[in-house]
Amino acid sequence: MTLFLDANILVSVLNKEYPLFTYTSRILSLAGKKPYVLKTSAVCLAIAYYFAEKKHGAASARNKISLLLDYLQITDCGEKEAMQAITNQKANDFEDALQYYSAFNAKCTCLLTDNVADFYFSGIRVLHPEAFFNEYILGKK
Numbered sequence: 001m002t003l004f005l006d007a008n009i010l011v012s013v014l015n016k017e018y019p020l021f022t023y024t025s026r027i028l029s030l031a032g033k034k035p036y037v038l039k040t041s042a043v044c045l046a047i048a049y050y051f052a053e054k055k056h057g058a059a060s061a062r063n064k065i066s067l068l069l070d071y072l073q074i075t076d077c078g079e080k081e082a083m084q085a086i087t088n089q090k091a092n093d094f095e096d097a098l099q100y101y102s103a104f105n106a107k108c109t110c111l112l113t114d115n116v117a118d119f120y121f122s123g124i125r126v127l128h129p130e131a132f133f134n135e136y137i138l139g140k141k
Contacts, residue, residue, distance in 0.1 A: 001136070002037045003027070004075065004103035006113035009129060010040060010048035014064045015055050020114055023129035026137065027112065031071035041077040041102040043095070045069075075106035090121040097121075 005027070012020040013028050030036040045065055052061035077098055084105075085097030096118045103111045103124065110125045112132055119126040127135070134140045 001035050001110065002039060002106070002108045003030075003132075004099070004106065004108040004111045005038060005040045005044065005072070006099055006111060006115070007040075007044040007047035008114040009112050010044055010068065011051045012114070012129075014048055014052040014061070014068075020129060023133045026133060027129055028071065037073065038071065039073045039075050039103070039106055039108055040068075041075045041099060043077050043098060043102070045074070073106075075102040075108075077102040081105060088121065093118060100124075 008020075009024050009027070011017065012024040028038070031038045045068065048068075049061050049065050052064050056064070081098055081101040084101040085091065085094055088097050088101075091097035091100070096115075100111065100119060100122055108124060110127055110132065111119060111122065112127055112129055113119065114128065116126050116128050
């Protein structure tokens with residue numbers, strides 16, 4: 001199962017933002033464990049860096065992003081994804097559409113985000129971290 005982690009997932013881990021951190025930290029711990037592959041975009045990393053830098057300073061933020069890069073695969077978020085995002089008439093938020101197409105083109109099976117409603121236009125499964133954790137880790141539906 002290939003999971004795309006939206007920026008708010010990364011921010012919650014880097015800044016230990018509760019109650020989301022309870023789930024996002026466990027999801028991040030799945031990196032390298034079959035059957036899971038964790039992916040994100042460089043745009044999500046940039047957003048996460050920005051918020052980590054505000055809270056912890058530049059050196060700490062760089063360190064944290066460096067650690068993430070050891071565990072996450074980076075999806076493309078270039079011209080193709082930008083064109084798909086801007087031409088999608090259903091998607092009102094360009095940044096969300098960029099992340100969606102980055103995940104979609106990387107063949108991710110699920111997009112994890114704290115803002116599930118923002119991806120109403122999605123053609124792939126979108127789950128809140130708590131819902132993912134309950135369904136896939138605990139086996140509750």
